Amino acid sequence: MIIERVDIYHISQQLVAPFVTSFGRQEERQSLILALHSGDYTGWGECVATTTPGYSYETASTAWHILSDFLIPAVIGRDLNEPEDLPAWMSSVRGHPLAKAAVDAAAWDITAKRDGLSFAQKLVEPYGISPRSRVEVGVSIGIQPSIDETLLAIEGFLQKGYQRIKLKIRPGHDIELSRAARESFKSTRIMLDANSAYTLDDAPIFQSLDELELLMVEQPLDYEDIYDHSRLKPMIKTPLCLDESIHSSNHARFALAIEACDIINIKPARVGGWTEARRTHDLCYKAGVPVWCGGMLETGIGRAGQLALASLPGFILPGDISATDRYYVDDVATPDFVLNPEDSTIDVPVGPGLGVTLDMNRLSKVTLRKERFRV
Ligand code: OSB
Numbered sequence: 562m563i564i565e566r567v568d569i570y571h572i573s574q575q576l577v578a579p580f581v582t583s584f585g586r587q588e589e590r591q592s593l594i595l596a597l598h599s600g601d602y603t604g605w606g607e608c609v610a611t612t613t614p615g616y617s618y619e620t621a622s623t624a625w626h627i628l629s630d631f632l633i634p635a636v637i638g639r640d641l642n643e644p645e646d647l648p649a650w651m652s653s654v655r656g657h658p659l660a661k662a663a664v665d666a667a668a669w670d671i672t673a674k675r676d677g678l679s680f681a682q683k684l685v686e687p688y689g690i691s692p693r694s695r696v697e698v699g700v701s702i703g704i705q706p707s708i709d710e711t712l713l714a715i716e717g718f719l720q721k722g723y724q725r726i727k728l729k730i731r732p733g734h735d736i737e738l739s740r741a742a743r744e745s746f747k748s749t750r751i752m753l754d755a756n757s758a759y760t761l762d763d764a765p766i767f768q769s770l771d772e773l774e775l776l777m778v779e780q781p782l783d784y785e786d787i788y789d790h791s792r793l794k795p796m797i798k799t800p801l802c803l804d805e806s807i808h809s810s811n812h813a814r815f816a817l818a819i820e821a822c823d824i825i826n827i828k829p830a831r832v833g834g835w836t837e838a839r840r841t842h843d844l845c846y847k848a849g850v851p852v853w854c855g856g857m858l859e860t861g862i863g864r865a866g867q868l869a870l871a872s873l874p875g876f877i878l879p880g881d882i883s884a885t886d887r888y889y890v891d892d893v894a895t896p897d898f899v900l901n902p903e904d905s906t907i908d909v910p911v912g913p914g915l916g917v918t919l920d921m922n923r924l925s926k927v928t929l930r931k932e933r934f935r936v
């Protein structure tokens with residue numbers, strides 16, 4: 562199928578509540594939405610780069626530049642057979658995985674629609690299995706103004722049916738918070754995410770958390786530092802998970818080779834798209850290393866993809882894939898994703914492609930800038 566037209570939208574959506582992490586505060590979520598067109602088919606992708614380069618060096622503006630000046634020219638007018646073709650077409654651009662992931666996602670959506678398959682069915686094709694019908698999920702709670710407010714937030718999400726809680730931590734907002742959470746919620750699966758806010762000198766902080774039987778601690782050390790994680794791991798009992806340090810399946814290979822982690826959070830955007838995410842999964846699955854699907858406060862476009870990815874067999878831990886109402890009031894994609902409270906799961910979409918439909922009215926309401934590229 563010839564890629565005849567590409568549209569990109571720079572959007573800004575209000576979050577239902579501010580999301581605070583060790584790298585900053587978000588109230589409004591900017592991102593890019595990308596559409597590939599071929600004949601009657603449209604494939605949608607999302608670029609999760611946002612206003613600030615706090616989590617990744619990419620922002621919505623750098624991704625706009627990389628997409629419009631390099632990636633879209635590299636794909637437009639070409640004959641797309643399978644989405645696995647794409648990484649090679651985009652290889653002239655070094656880095657910028659979040660920008661690449663938007664094109665990759667749209668290519669998976671459009672080819673799955675052409676094949677009459679759901680994205681999940683297309684993704685699991687090489688395994689000769691059926692995708693899961695629902696996947697286990699949890700909720701990621703940003704840093705709250707106080708410990709009491711954190712406990713209230715946990716209580717609220719548990720009441721909604723989420724059975725795995727992730728708490729964001731930063732220096733000074735860690736040990737007491739974790740102890741209070743464990744004391745109040747004795748049997749809840751609780752994990753922490755530091756977003757790279759500590760150094761190896763802080764090992765005693767993590768050692769003092771050993772007794773709390775946490776599910777894992779995510780990315781305590783620097784975003785480039787696989788090596789220091791390999792030194793921290795034998796010093797603590799809590800399983801160690803990497804997020805920011807893993808930019809490709811190759812990074813996952815390094816991390817496993819030097820035993821830098823027990824678990825990997827696979828975020829499709831961070832590794833440049835679904836093809837590379839699946840490759841990362843395959844590598845971890847073979848090595849017996851558990852993985853789970855991370856999130857970036859995606860719209861329904863990205864969320865549909867996360868649910869499909871999490872239906873691969875190596876995803877044995879709950880993902881950061883929450884219901885739509887945890888993020889947005891009027892998501893640009895419909896229908897809303899809802900939590901199945903009886904088992905803390907969300908259904909994997911079954912419609913063709915990603916299985917979501919864009920609400921073009923809502924999209925135009927939140928669009929700051931739009932551009933159309935033709936052959
Ligand atoms: O580190 O996992 C992270 C959100 C934005 C950037 C980084 C992270 C997160 C989350 C939220 O933790 C996950 C989600 O619910 O989408």
Ligand code: MG
Pocket residue numbers: 754756779780804805826855
């Ligand atoms: Mg993280």
